[in-house]
Amino acid sequence: DAGITQSPRYKITETGRQVTLMCHQTWSHSYMFWYRQDLGHGLRLIYYSAAADITDKGEVPDGYVVSRSKTENFPLTLESATRSQTSVYFCASRTSGSYEQYFGPGTRLTVT
Amino acid sequence: AQSVTQPDIHITVSEGASLELRCNYSYGATPYLFWYVQSPGQGLQLLLKYFSGDTLVQGIKGFEAEFKRSQSSFNLRKPSVHWSDAAEYFCAVGPYNDYKLSFGAGTTVTVRA
Numbered sequence: 001d002a003g004i005t006q007s008p009r010y011k012i013t014e015t016g017r018q019v020t021l022m023c024h025q026t027w028s029h030s031y032m033f034w035y036r037q038d039l040g041h042g043l044r045l046i047y048y049s050a051a052a053d054i055t056d057k058g059e060v061p062d063g064y065v066v067s068r069s070k071t072e073n074f075p076l077t078l079e080s081a082t083r084s085q086t087s088v089y090f091c092a093s094r095t096s097g098s099y100e101q102y103f104g105p106g107t108r109l110t111v112t
Numbered sequence: 113a114q115s116v117t118q119p120d121i122h123i124t125v126s127e128g129a130s131l132e133l134r135c136n137y138s139y140g141a142t143p144y145l146f147w148y149v150q151s152p153g154q155g156l157q158l159l160l161k162y163f164s165g166d167t168l169v170q171g172i173k174g175f176e177a178e179f180k181r182s183q184s185s186f187n188l189r190k191p192s193v194h195w196s197d198a199a200e201y202f203c204a205v206g207p208y209n210d211y212k213l214s215f216g217a218g219t220t221v222t223v224r225a
Contacts, residue, residue, distance in 0.1 A: 094211070101158075
């Protein structure tokens with residue numbers, strides 16, 4: 001039972017490059033979320049999805065793009081990475097019947 | 113909009129001593145409340161949750177939390193901490209009929225021998 005996985009776990013990229021962070025869950029949870037974690041800010045919601053092909057912006061969506069063609073996958077793309085996007089990114093999921101979210105292990109992204 | 117405040121950025125506690133982490137929220141109705149723990153280099157793990165009913169809730173790893181409506185608080189406690197409790201703790205709130213969670217900035221707990 002893999003649960004929720006993220007790849008890569010660590011990524012270094014250069015300013016201006018496109019990078020995609022992957023999130024995969026095996027529970028068939030309908031809701032999926034992307035957060036970024038920065039010192040002093042806790043977790044901030046980037047994008048979320050209520051089901052396949054349904055996505056919406058969170059608190060800090062600028063510079064990010066998401067898609068959800070399959071229930072189990074929710075990739076996050078930085079179209080043109082900036083240094084301010086250096087952060088730890090967490091993917092989470094939950095069922096439609098409950099509010100607690102289950103988190104992946106995170107991806108540490110450094111933009112140089 | 114809902115908000116969560118964790119007043120203590122960092123707490124140091126001796127192994128075997130008690131621990132209390134504070135969480136205050138702002139919301140007009142009864143929220144759904146959560147405590148998560150994040151060990152170094154790991155994702156967030158759910159410790160406990162409050163939806164309704166008994167205001168004292170028990171969680172994993174010997175933690176408990178008490179919901180106090182009059183104080184808009186949901187403080188986390190543990191009677192006797194272990195070195196493995198060193199981690200960052202996040203309080204989160206999710207209003208009814210809203211799937212989004214708002215997280216506090218977190219409290220880092222250091223356990224000294």
